[in-house]
Amino acid sequence: MNDPIISINGLNKTYEGGFQALTRVDLSIQRGEIFALLGPNGAGKTTLISVVCGLVNPTEGQVVIDGFDSVTHYRQARERIGLVPQELTNEAFETVWNTVSFSRGLFGKAPDPAHIEKVLKSLALWDKRDNRLMTLSGGMKRRVLIAKALSHEPRILFLDEPTAGVDVELRRDMWEVVRGLRESGVTIILTTHYIEEAEEMADRIGVINRGEIVLVEEKAALMQKLGRKQLTLHLQTPLNELPTTLQQEALSLTANGYELVYTYDGHQDEEGHGISALLATLAREGITFKDLHTRQSSLEDIFVDLVKERA
Amino acid sequence: MNLHPVRAIYMAEMARTRRTLLQSIVSPVISTSLYFVVFGAAIGSRISEIGGVSYGAFIVPGLIMLMLLTQSVSNASFGIFFPKFSGSIYEILSAPISYLEIVIGYVGAAASKSILLGLIILGTSSFFVPLEIAHPFWMLTFLVLTAVTFSLLGFIIGIWADGFDKLQLVPLLIITPLTFLGGSFYSIDMLPPFWQTVTLANPVVYLVSGFRWSFYGISDVSVAASVAMITLFLVASLGAIAWIFRTGYRLKP
Numbered sequence: 001m002n003d004p005i006i007s008i009n010g011l012n013k014t015y016e017g018g019f020q021a022l023t024r025v026d027l028s029i030q031r032g033e034i035f036a037l038l039g040p041n042g043a044g045k046t047t048l049i050s051v052v053c054g055l056v057n058p059t060e061g062q063v064v065i066d067g068f069d070s071v072t073h074y075r076q077a078r079e080r081i082g083l084v085p086q087e088l089t090n091e092a093f094e095t096v097w098n099t100v101s102f103s104r105g106l107f108g109k110a111p112d113p114a115h116i117e118k119v120l121k122s123l124a125l126w127d128k129r130d131n132r133l134m135t136l137s138g139g140m141k142r143r144v145l146i147a148k149a150l151s152h153e154p155r156i157l158f159l160d161e162p163t164a165g166v167d168v169e170l171r172r173d174m175w176e177v178v179r180g181l182r183e184s185g186v187t188i189i190l191t192t193h194y195i196e197e198a199e200e201m202a203d204r205i206g207v208i209n210r211g212e213i214v215l216v217e218e219k220a221a222l223m224q225k226l227g228r229k230q231l232t233l234h235l236q237t238p239l240n241e242l243p244t245t246l247q248q249e250a251l252s253l254t255a256n257g258y259e260l261v262y263t264y265d266g267h268q269d270e271e272g273h274g275i276s277a278l279l280a281t282l283a284r285e286g287i288t289f290k291d292l293h294t295r296q297s298s299l300e301d302i303f304v305d306l307v308k309e310r311a
Numbered sequence: 312m313n314l315h316p317v318r319a320i321y322m323a324e325m326a327r328t329r330r331t332l333l334q335s336i337v338s339p340v341i342s343t344s345l346y347f348v349v350f351g352a353a354i355g356s357r358i359s360e361i362g363g364v365s366y367g368a369f370i371v372p373g374l375i376m377l378m379l380l381t382q383s384v385s386n387a388s389f390g391i392f393f394p395k396f397s398g399s400i401y402e403i404l405s406a407p408i409s410y411l412e413i414v415i416g417y418v419g420a421a422a423s424k425s426i427l428l429g430l431i432i433l434g435t436s437s438f439f440v441p442l443e444i445a446h447p448f449w450m451l452t453f454l455v456l457t458a459v460t461f462s463l464l465g466f467i468i469g470i471w472a473d474g475f476d477k478l479q480l481v482p483l484l485i486i487t488p489l490t491f492l493g494g495s496f497y498s499i500d501m502l503p504p505f506w507q508t509v510t511l512a513n514p515v516v517y518l519v520s521g522f523r524w525s526f527y528g529i530s531d532v533s534v535a536a537s538v539a540m541i542t543l544f545l546v547a548s549l550g551a552i553a554w555i556f557r558t559g560y561r562l563k564p
Contacts, residue, residue: 015564053405057563075313078407089398091323093330098323105319106406148402 004028005156005187006052011061013047013211021047023211025061029156029189034182036202036219037191038303044211045191046086049158053083066155079107082149086160086191088141090148092134096125099133100147107152119150123177139170146177157181159190163197175201195300205299209307219299228297231262231275233282233289243285251278260289316408320416321423324390328424335386336428339378343432346374347439350496361498362529367440372523373495374436375429379454380461380490380515382428384482387421387465392478395470395562404563410556414466421462422455429454443526449534450525456541457518463548470561489515499531514540 006029013022021044029035039045050056052063054074063070065077091099100116120126123143128136133144142162149157159178163171178188178201192198198205199219206216215222238257252261264274282289328335351367358366394400403413436442444450472478493515499507510516511532521537524530530537555562 055401055404055563057559075407075409078405081405083401083405085398085401087398089401091394091397091399093327094323098326102319102323103402105315105322106402106408108313108315108407110315 003031005031005066006189007064008048008052009062009064011048011051011063012059013044013051013056014059021211022051022058025208025211025213027206027213027216029187030204032182032185032187033203034178034188034190034201036198036205037189037208038193038195038198038205038299039191039208040193040307043208045208046160047211048208049083049160049189049191053081053158054078075108079152080155082152082154082157084142084145084149084157084159084162086164088138088145090133090141090144093132095130095132096120096136096144096147097129099144100151103148104151109152115153116151119147122180123147124173139166142166142170143174146174150181154186156187156189159188161191161193163192163194171197195298195303199299207303207306214306222302223296223299228263228265228301230295230297231264231278232293232295233260233262234258234291235260236288236290239287243287245281245285246278260287312412313408316406317412317416317419320403320413321420324417324420325423327390328386328420335382335424336431339382339428340431340435343374343378344435344439346370347436351439361501362527364527364529365440368442368527369498369523370496371433371436371440371442372526373493373519375432375454376457376493376515376519376522377490377495378432379425379429379457380486380518381482383421383425383458383461384465384468384486386424387418387462388469388472388478388482389465390417390421391466391469392472396475400562410552413556414463414552418459418462418466421465422458425458425462426454429458445528446525450522453518453522453525453537453541456545457522460541460545460548463545463552467548467551467555470555473561489513490519494519494531498529514544517541 006027008025008027011022011025012020014020025044025048027048037045037048047056051058052065052070054070054077063077066080068076068080070077094102097116097120100120101111101113104116105111117126120129123146125140125143125147128140133141136144146159146162162178163174166174175197178190182188190197190201202219204216205219205222207214235258239253239260240257242251242253250263252263253259254261262275262278347367347370350370355366355370360366361369391400394403433442468478468481472480492510493513494510499510499516502510517532517537517540520531521534521541524534524537554560
């Protein structure tokens with residue numbers, strides 16, 4: 001699959017105060033994928049989205065959306081994009097129906113009440129259509145922003161921190177909505193610092209830190225490549241120190257000598273060393289254990305490692 | 312040009328006017344009526360005619376101008392300032408629309424509202440004083456041009472202002488004094504000779520004079536000068552807006 005719907009080439013952004021928010025960003029988003037952009041606060045996630053959507057002028061570089069340059073062909077480029085911003089911003093006195101219809105018109109589409117109805121129903125907003133925005137809860141306001149972004153049938157949807165401050169149940173609902181959109185062929189780019197979200201949703205993951213794209217990888221490959229596994233053995237009798245045959249970096253004693261922790265990565269196993277060798281050595285040394293468990297590092301650990309490494 | 316976005320912005324702005332009917336239509340009409348009562352009836356009865364026109368009738372064009380200027384500026388500035396303040400402007404800036412379309416939507420709505428108000432006040436004043444309109448075409452032309460020009464100015468102020476205080480600053484410190492000193496309530500011949508010269512530097516003098524001429528055929532300055540001045544304003548405002556959008560001033564970092 002090499003059919004990018006968004007190509008970002010050599011993007012630099014230096015704000016007026018001299019702060020460099022983006023440094024030589026190159027990124028391609030494939031048609032129909034869910035791409036998660038991860039990064040700590042202030043890493044440049046929102047700036048990157050803002051440049052693509054035309055809210056921030058790039059200092060250097062080019063963004064091509066579905067074959068259209070985002071500056072010279074901004075009409076064609078932007079009508080393909082729906083943006084759900086991070087902040088809950090809206091016109092407090094408008095009704096849900098009016099504000100969503102307004103968005104459709106603003107994006108140059110003829111009124112289509114049937115489509116607006118469909119969008120509102122899919123986001124469980126239909127019953128609230130005549131309510132003023134100021135009377136809605138935070139989660140509902142977030143959904144209204146999504147409805148506004150979907151009102152003009154975009155091919156690309158940007159979700160900037162879509163589930164920040166949203167309760168667990170609503171977050172799951174939103175994931176369902178996003179999956180449904182992907183089914184219908186919409187490309188989705190979401191930024192988040194909830195790793196769980198990226199792990200749950202994304203096909204590919206990009207990590208941005210200090211304005212630079214640190215890594216872009218298929219989620220599964222990333223997990224496998226960088227995911228570390230840990231085997232913890234709960235020992236029958238505590239050890240004061242490791243026998244010399246077991247002196248190696250991957251092994252450590254914790255919990256006052258009651259636990260032996262073995263850290264390894266995905267491929268060590270396949271080579272036949274690793275766990276089986278360790279267990280054989282333990283048996284030779286007469287070390288017995290009563291229980292064991294393994295743990296696979298989450299994307300969160302991977303992410304923290306990556307960001308720390310470059311800090 | 313795509314008409315859907317222009318229509319969406321225009322209708323949303325007009326809906327805002329309807330929601331705030333009391334503040335946006337009723338209150339200017341009441342305050343203008345108060346001017347008629349105080350200046351026209353109470354004080355005006357002691358002032359002799361000016362150029363053959365009773366004082367009450369003389370101030371009608373000036374009062375309409377006064378209202379037109381202040382309301383155009385405040386409507387248009389608030390219309391663009393509020394989305395900027397609430398953050399919802401992201402949607403307008405990310406929409407596939409040209410700057411021209413944004414300006415037509417916002418400024419068109421603000422100007423429509425001012426023109427409507429001007430006509431309502433004109434109607435109201437006919438209850439207080441006998442009115443005649445010598446040049447209806449020019450009256451409407453001045454009305455529309457002034458509403459559009461000062462709505463453009465308001466739009467610029469709304470983009471420039473980064474707080475509610477600044478939003479009030481220009482109308483309060485510049486527009487209102489210039490209008491009061493711009494011959495709304497007097498003919499500039501009534502001033503001492505020195506101030507007659509100084510007052511010619513006030514652009515509002517030309518607007519009021521031209522507008523009054525379209526009613527009664529009397530003017531302080533030549534009609535050509537009035538038309539030139541309003542055109543100059545219009546071009547200057549359009550230039551400023553073109554610059555704002557080209558550079559992204561206060562809109563796009």
